[in-house]
Amino acid sequence: MTHNFFKNSPFQTLISFHKLIETLEEIVEKKLDHKVNYASALIKEIEPFPEFRTGIKNFSLIKKNEKLIKSLLGDLFPTALTNNEIKAITIPFQNFTFNYSERFNKILQDAGGKFDMSIRNFDENQFYIMSCSLILNSYYNQKIEFSKPLFYDIPDANGILKHYRILYNADFIDILPTEKSISLTTEDIELLMDNYDDIDLWKEKFPKESWILKGFAIVVLFDATIESAISKLKSNLLKSETEYSDINKNLETIFRSIFKVADLKVGLIVYNEEDDKFTRPLFNQNEIGSFILFGNELEECNDTIFGSTVETLLKKKKTFAISNINKFSRIPGNEKLGTHLLQQDIKSCILAPVLKNNKLLGIIELVSSTPNELNSVNANNLDLLLPYVVDTLDRYNIELQNQIEAVIQREYTSIHSSVYWKFREEAKKYNQTYNPNKDYIFKEIVFKEVYPLYGQIDIKGSSEHRNETVKEDLKNQLAALINIFENLKENSTLPLLDQRKFEMQSYFDDLDLDLKADTEQQIQNYIQKEINPIITKSTIDNENKALIDKYFADLDDKTQLFYHSRRKFDDAMSIVNKKMTSILDKEQKEAQKIFPHYYERFKTDGVEHNLYIGASISPLQTFDAMYLNNLRLWQLQTLCKMELEHHQIKSVLPYKLEVTSLILVFSSALTIRFRMDEKRFDVDGTYNARYEVVKKRIDKANIKGTEERITQKEKITIVYSHSNEEAEYLKYIKFLQFKKILDPKIEKFDVEELQGVSGLKALRVKVINVGKKALSKKITYQELLNELN
Template sequence: MPPSPDAPHHEGRHAIAAQAEPPADMRSPAATVSALSQAEPFAPPSAAAWLNLLKRHSRLPMAILEPQTLQLQFANQCFCQTVGIAESAIVASGDSGIGLLDMLLPDEQTRVQQILQHHLLQAILAYLYPQRSLLPARLLEEPVILSCRQTQSELLCKVELRLSSECLKVQALSPDLEQPLRQCLGRQPTLEHVMAQLYETESPLWICLQQLQHHPYRVTGFLLLEGTEVTERETINTLVQLLIGRESVLQPHKFSRANELMRGLFRAADSLIMSAENEQAKLFTDLDQSKWQVHSYSVESLQTSLFLKAAERGTVLNIPDLSAVTLTPCEQSIADRGARSLLIIPLVTKSIHSGSMARRLLGLVGMASDRAYAFDNRDVHNATTLVPALTAAMRYTTQDRFTNIHSSVRWRFEEEAERRSWGLPPEPIAFTDVYPLYGISDIRGSSSERNRAIQSDLLAQFELALSIIEAVCSTKPYAFAQQFRLDLLSHVEKIKQGITVDAEVTFIRYLSENLEPNFDYFARCSPAAAAAVAAYRDACDNEQQCVYTARSIYDKTIQRINNLLRDTWTRWQENMQAITRHYCDVEATDGIDHMLYVGKSIDPGFSPFQLRSLRYEQLRAVCDCGRVAFHLKETCDTHLEVTHLVLVQDSTVDISHDEATERLFEVRGSRDTRYEIVKKRIDKAVDTQGRQRITQPGMLTIVYSTADEWNEYRQYLHYLHREGWVEDTIEQGLVEPLQGVNGLKFARVRILPPSDE
């Protein structure tokens, strides 16, 4: 079609050319070259456009500083966003009023001032000796790490900054500054001469540099500040330093910090740890809480799990979407916590076995996100970088992983865990020649009180059962139903007569096997029977699946008393640990008992004076527990009372950790067996004359064997009386022989309430 006569001639020509030009993929090479050669040449942007490009679109923080005030004259968008200042603060005149040092932490300010001093020295040396290069380039290229908080990140943003002073020129120096500089440097200084004085404190050059701020000098030009965002790199470095420390995992505050950094680094909503021993795997969650949640799984149930897959591969595994894979119960529990994606970091070592290398799994660390596809290859790379440090941290907890090992002996467990991580044979964890200090605050009559609670609950449950059968018999007078009713009445009479050891289990089982399976039938017999069944079910609708009213009150009372006693003891433990580092184990059942071990094998600085101080402090702590027990009736609404006993032994024992038992330490050797026997039986001991318990409510009882032990503790009782803890009247007697133990004696004294009562 010919062009419109109204169209300009050049537009018509271009239109014809466009119609005649073949598609680009059908052109010959020569035609392509010809077309390119006829294109208009590229016009580079103006200087202003380049400046705008650097200011708006550069990913590197950049700023220009006034050399003497260090105020920002220019800053690009990336710099402003990184340090958290508004772009509008950098006015066109360059007078922003924002100084570099104002954005730094105190230690960062010191570092920047040192680097600035080197740059200024470079300019001064160029002014004094223009033909010489007197400072190494590396000295002027030293970076400084700037820390700043960004609201969109959980991590503290880190930026590595470098200063450039090529545009800095010294125009004039004060004579009071120039003359000393020339004197200390000489007419022809060398680089070695300058560096030797620069790093020598109180050298002439060093003194001159300290005087720079007090003498006038004139400079022109500016300082260029360039940076790189290094948050991930610095976070990883900090993590490595935390993890490779000997107590990085076992110290709660260090683990909390490491966990916080890990979650921030991977932008994770949750974190978890898995360990495996033999056929049992444990999953630890709620790592940001003081008490972790522990979930146990059999290794067999994990055969198809993502965790086992990561362990077998020995590499970091990224699961982008948990909803797209088949989950084992273990992984499902993680998904139920809100996880959508998962990053699994397996920690393995290599142990030598008969000349071949075999992998040994120490554990797995997991980072979970509540978003699908939250982790990428960069996260996998960062996780891989952390594997050696995480593995080193796990080595220290190989044998007693994440258990609450007392701080006084933790170092020995860490040593042994590290040995075994290198494939060395196990060695016993033992402490020799330690003094034992044992005491107990026992709730008197707790067994009888619990039996009364059991009796009350069983009677209530059987009364509910009788209501069901009687309602059934009123409409269905079957002979069998009548006999069943008589059986229930017989059981009620037995319960009223008293509770035996197995009664709680026996009677509940009787109802669960003979009454409860028939509830559906009973409920159909009559509305009254249905109501009785509903009442029974409602009363048993709890975790125990039985009437548990009186026992619940009892349990809460015992727990309340135990907590009061434990809190009191824990408060005193802080003072006792300050005397000398010692092992302390506290157990709470019906009351609390404590076991202390102290000696040179635990604290190398241990002395006899510290032993006597600790023994006296133990008595004061037990007396304070006694004072707490005076108020049980008011605080716990109970008539239960508490007795208090301290067992004395002046000879040492050896203790060792037995991995086959639940207790952390057991005494070893036949000579120490006697002490263990006494510990287990002494709270029920009676005196030989009155055949009454040697422990009495509101009193402190001391059990001993030798005259030397009594002389020492008689002095302690005198001190306690002088402090107002106990009365001055001391009751003494002999302990009736225990099985295998004879010759024990006791002293008993009444504990006094505080003087202000």
């Protein structure tokens, strides 16, 4: 065994037996008992070694005089107890020991000659402060309690890590000041007590080697393997995945210590009651494996792999131990599980249900490659460990449900962070006043005096594109079938073939007309009921077989129709929408810095967004109209960026799509109310409903007196009602024209009357395709004003 000293210490350390020698001299002088002759002989034997009294600095002297020192310490190390006690001489908190009891010596021999016995989780700073604490207790009569337990972790002959609690006896130590020591005041001691972690302060008050530690301490160990392992297990299981990544290795070390099985491995599977399946835990998937699943993500609980174990584990909910899997696998009904385990070199195992209130949470797996190492007897050790595993799996289930709820909240019923505080406030009131015998009426969530901003980037002619791709796919499918029937006719005398071919040709020709709502369904039903049975039952040659095989290979798995053109269109739509939403969401994070505001977006045949800004949404901040102006400029810039991004990607889309952009300006403040039935915000009040009507219909509107849509590709249309709104947006446009983002030409026109809404006007301006670099830096409203002024 090696000894590693902490080099920095407040002590000059002198190993001394002066207190023992003084006791021996007292026995001789006063002839106290029958040990007089023994004490006298021992004193005479140590006379050539004055260092035993004055203090040993050269520790090699200890090694040379082991037998003599052993005799000197005989009363403290009784021979009758040497094989029972784990005991040695030491210097407190230093990794230095000698004069071991036989049991201690055996433990060190089993650990190996190169083993370094150091205190667990004990560093140089802790050593220094603990040593200073000894001085405070001994010299300054303080009562500092060292309540934190100290441990040695020592492997046995089989490599199983054992944990030993350390106890010190310092009765044979004197602590003496030197000329370098600093006399401490009450204020100094109080300052130290309040600053345990300030190592510089401790070194200032107790300079290096400014005190003398003279004597020795006795260290006594007791085997606390089980208690320590349980404590470590609890700590490890409480840590999150980000805090602790190597959990399985440490779990195995802990379980090996308790079960005393050197090759023990640990697995875990979670029981999903809803699906009646076993699955791997979602936490630490790379660390905690499963020997039952063996690489699979999940397994049916009634799968035949479990055989008779299902009854024990799932129904009786009892631990299932197999001490010899070779014998187990030869019993009828156990073959599959036995073979499954033997393939992994598992010769004995314990499968234990993890239960909470008699509800199965999962199964913990302990396995060994040695027969009989794991059995129904030592399976009882799990009683010590399972409560902590239960708590962990229960916590995991709760966290999993919370994560699922969070995903649902985020993806389906999102509550934006800007208004979350008000929902939280109402939820707190509910919790504080909850009474199971009384219904709680939730207060409506309302935000008054907020200003709306609405914008969209829409796929131009998406309905027409979709219809054309449906027609193209149906035509291609019918053409393929007509070709197959032409070939079948040559090798068949069935008159029905001509009839079916004629019907398919009629469907083909009808597709040149406008697509009806049920056309696709009619053709799908016709092919499945009338055409496919003929193809599959006819006698065909190799050439026809190749045509038919290709036809079925081209079918979509779900609809059993051709889906080639529609897939290109759908993929292109998906790419455009994802790209647009990613830009909008990213820019939104910056927009929130202008002033907190409510934000929501919707994916349709394009991307729409609603913004609401006002004092009621962020009552702790002072609202000013400047923030609304800033947000309007941000919205215009963001739509420009989205237009430019589409221009960059449209050449590589699987289906060519154009987009149009629109902003609706509405300067009147309105009220929004959270609709509990729809789980979304909506404008409140009859007058405010006008805004919603315009939003729903404006993108399909024409320029007044024409058949031309107000929206066009590569252009942004800004719809407004009042001249002051026009003047505001003309300033924004002028500035973005100066930045080479918008085209110099501005179109102005009236919008046709919508149902119940008239007097709308619009500006329309083209986005310059070379302006992408100009948008790399966002422009604030204040910068705009500075430029204009």
